[in-house]
Amino acid sequence: xxxxxQWPATLVQPVGSPLSLECTVEGTSNPNLYWYxxxxxRGLQLLFYSVGIGQIxxxxxxxxxxxxxxxxQFILSSKKLLLSDSGFYLCAWSAPGQQLTEAFFGQGTRLTxx
Amino acid sequence: AQRVTQPEKLLSVFKGAPVxxxxxxxxxxxxxLFWYVQYSRxxxxxxxxxxxxxxxxxxxxxxxKGETSFHLKKPFAQEEDSAMYYCALTSTYNTDKLIFGTxxxxxVFP
Numbered sequence: 001x002x003x004x005x006q007w008p009a010t011l012v013q014p015v016g017s018p019l020s021l022e023c024t025v026e027g028t029s030n031p032n033l034y035w036y037x038x039x040x041x042r043g044l045q046l047l048f049y050s051v052g053i054g055q056i057x058x059x060x061x062x063x064x065x066x067x068x069x070x071x072x073q074f075i076l077s078s079k080k081l082l083l084s085d086s087g088f089y090l091c092a093w094s095a096p097g098q099q100l101t102e103a104f105f106g107q108g109t110r111l112t113x114x
Numbered sequence: 115a116q117r118v119t120q121p122e123k124l125l126s127v128f129k130g131a132p133v134x135x136x137x138x139x140x141x142x143x144x145x146x147l148f149w150y151v152q153y154s155r156x157x158x159x160x161x162x163x164x165x166x167x168x169x170x171x172x173x174x175x176x177x178x179k180g181e182t183s184f185h186l187k188k189p190f191a192q193e194e195d196s197a198m199y200y201c202a203l204t205s206t207y208n209t210d211k212l213i214f215g216t217x218x219x220x221x222v223f224p
Contacts, residue, residue: 032210043120043216044158051210059211090158094212100146100204103212104167105158 006091006106012017013113019064019078020073021109026072031093034076035066038088050074051096052079100114118142118203118215126221129192135186135218137201139177145203147184150174150214152198161186161199165170171195 006023013019035047046059048066050064062084067075070109074091091106117140127133139145149161162170164177164184175186201215201216 034212036214041123041216044214046211046213050213057211089221092158092212100210100212100222101163102148102160103150 002093002104004091004104004106006109007107009070009107010110011112013081013111015083015113019076019081019085019111021089021091021111023074023076023106024072025093028072028093028095030071030096031070032096032100034067034092034094035074036077036092038090038108042045046058046088048076049109067077081113083113086111116145116205116213118201118210118213120199120215120218122218123216123222124219124221127130128223129193130190133186133188133191133195133220133222135199135201135220137186137215139182139184139201139203141203141205143181143205143222145205147172147175147177148202148204148212149186150202154197154198172213181200191220193222193224195218196222205222207208 001092003026034049034052050056050068053068064078089109092103094100094103119138121136150158151161152158163167173188175184177184178204198217198219200217204212
C-alpha cells in the first residue's frame with residue numbers, strides 16, 4: 001500500500017534561518033506531488049506541484065522553493081525565513097494519469113517562525 | 115484562472131438539522147470537483163467527488179454548472195460530522211493541479 005511521510009511534525013525557526021521540509025512517498029511510482037500551506041483565514045493554498053523529477057510548477061511567488069531530487073521525494077526550502085512563512089505545511093501525492101481521482105495528504109508540519 | 119470560493123468560515127448547527135456547505139467555483143472549462151474533510155487530529159482526506167455521484171456518510175453534492183456551484187448537503191447532521199470541509203477543483207485539461215477553497219468549519223452541537 002502507498003504511504004506518505006512528512007517531517008518534521010513541528011518546527012520553530014528564527015527569522016532569517018534556512019528551511020528544509022521533506023516529504024517522501026512509498027508504494028507508488030511517478031506520483032504527482034504537492035506542497036500546500038494552510039494558514040488561518042486563507043484555507044489551503046497550493047504552493048508547488050510536480051509531475052516528475054526536476055519538474056516543479058510554482059503557484060505563488062514567495063520566499064519558498066521546491067525541489068524533487070528523486071521520484072518520490074519532494075522538498076520545500078527557504079534560504080531565509082520570514083515571519084509570514086509561519087503556517088501549517090501539507091505534502092500530498094496523487095496517482096499520475098489523465099484524471100485526478102484523489103490526493104493523499106501527509107500529517108503536516110507546523111512551522112513557527114520567531 | 116481557477117478559483118474556489120467557500121463563503122462561510124464557520125457553520126454551526128444542532129444535531130439532526132440539515133446542513134449545506136456552500137462552494138462556488140470559477141473556471142472556463144470543464145471542472146472536476148471534490149469535497150475533502152479534515153477531522154480533529156486526522157489527515158485531510160477525500161470525502162466525495164462529483165464524477166462518482168456518490169453519497170458518503172450521508173453527504174451528497176451536486177454540480178450545478180449554471181450556477182457554478184458544488185454545495186455539500188446532508189439532511190440530518192451528526193456530532194461526528196464536526197470537522198473542516200474543503201471544496202476543491204481540478205480541470206480536465208490540467209488534472210495535475212488541485213486547487214482548494216478556504217474551507218468551512220462545521221460545528222454540530224448536541
